[in-house]
Amino acid sequence: MSTILTIKNLKYRRNQHVLLHDAQLTLTSGKIVGLLGENGAGKTTLMRLITGLAQGQGVIDVAGATSPVARKRQVSFSDALNGFMASAKVQKIVQFYQLVYPDFNRQRYAQLADFLGLRADAKLNTLSKGTREKLVIALTLSRQVALYLLDEPFSGIDSMSRKKIINSIIKWLPTDATLVISDHYVAEIAPILDEIVVVKDQTIAVHVATETIRDQEHQDIQDYYEQLYEGGEQHDA
Amino acid sequence: MQFDDKVPIYYQIKQYVYQQIITGKWQPGTQLPAVRQLAVELTVNVNTVQRALRELIAAQILISKRGKGNFVTTDQTTLATLADQLVQDRLGAVYDDLRALNLTDQQIITAMQTYIEKRGRQDEHDFND
Structure with a gap:
């Protein structure tokens, strides 16, 4: 078990506003980690900082890579595919990924596409929301990197697609x-x-193992998470 | 499989494996599915499956063969102990519940007998329908 991600004293400001401060985090290899927070809490910002798409102050180390350029080689971040033309075919997008990411594994993509039912000749603008998300997942997981970041892959997705995506991750x-x-x-x-x-509160407030919550707090994860917001400020004293 | 998210998942996976063994779905000596396959079937994390299997191997209910996978034990004593343990656990839970309702041991026995007789008639009736 090695360290995959180390964040030390991370601070990020935009337009005079502090969006993230004193953020500390260490993640080890072989884990699936849920990044939680209200809308606008800074989940996407944190992912962009880790990938190197946004520049903050402090240390971000992904499998030994600290510069944004080096980090991009170690991180596969789900892309909403908004940079492609609406009429672009799936196979064109896959070709583009192969071109820009030397670690893109064509065979892995073929397996994932088969499992998720993605057709190579389908156009981007004809895909349902669920299928589009499946494509995003297949592309993201087909890179061979140390750290994968999936930004809200399940928002607005039907339960069958969700289950299929979860199984493809496992x-x-x-x-x-x-x-x-x-x-x-x-x-x-x-x-x-x-x-x-x-x-929460512009920082990484909690990092805990799910089995610890179940074992020691006898709570389900959703309840535990929601309780962090009840009583609000008084916990911060 | 639906999990209770208040109870550690590795514990529930162990219960699932016991269930498969006791009901005979997994006979003694049966090879278990690969860890990742089991994780997909149960829609749980691979690490959690591994933890559950590790504990079952330590308890000698599963036998790990290097390079071959995990197998249900063929040791009849271990299997009999497991079956007995599961029955004891469930009886224990029912007993504690009924005691918590202030029933005496004799009342529990009487209530249990009445319930089984009534339930037996019901099931027979359902069967004949």
């Missing part, structure tokens, strides 16, 4: 890699999470 996540999956509703993914990380 099946294809490399043993030594770690996957961070953000969501504001944890109940539906709780059984597959090793740990949860909660972004």
Whole structure:
């Protein structure tokens, strides 16, 4: 078990506003981690900082890579595919991924596409929301990296697609890699999470193993998470 | 499989394995599915399945063969102990519940007999329908 991600004293400001401060986090290999927080809490910002798409102050180390350029080689971040033309075919997008990411594994993609039922000749604008998300997942997991970041893959997705996506994660996540999956509703993914990380009050407020919550607090993960928000400020004293 | 998210998942996976063994779905000597396959079937984390299996191997209910996988034990004594343990656990839970309702041991026995007789008639009736 090695360290995959180390964040030390991370601070991020935008337009005079502090969006993240004093953030500390260490993730080890082979884990599925839920990144939780209200809408606007800074989950996506944190993922962008880890990937190197946003620049903050402090240390971010992904499997030994500290510069944004080096980190991009170690991180596969789910992309909403908004950069592609609406009429782009799936196979064109796959070709683009192969071109830009030397670690993109064509064989893995073929297996994932087969499992998720993705057709190579389908156009991006004809895909349902669920199928589009399946494509995002297949592309993200087909890279071979230390850290995978999935930004709210389940928002607005039907339960069958969700189950299929969850199963594809269990099946294809490399043993030594770690996957961070953000969501504001944890109940539906709780059984597959090793740990949860909660972004609250502009910092990383909680990092705990899910089995610890069940074992010691005798609570389900959703209740535990919601209770962090009850009483609010008085916990922060 | 639906899990109770208030109870550690590894514990529930162990219960699932016991269930498979006791009901005979997994006969003595049967090879278990691969860890990842089991994780997909149960929609749980691979690490959690591994933890459950590790404990079952330590308890010698499963036998791990290097490079071959995990197998249900063929040791009849271990299996009999397991079956007995499961029955004891469930009886214990029912007993504690009924005692908590202030029933005496004799009342529990009487209530249990009445319930079984009534239930037996019901099931027979359902069967004949």
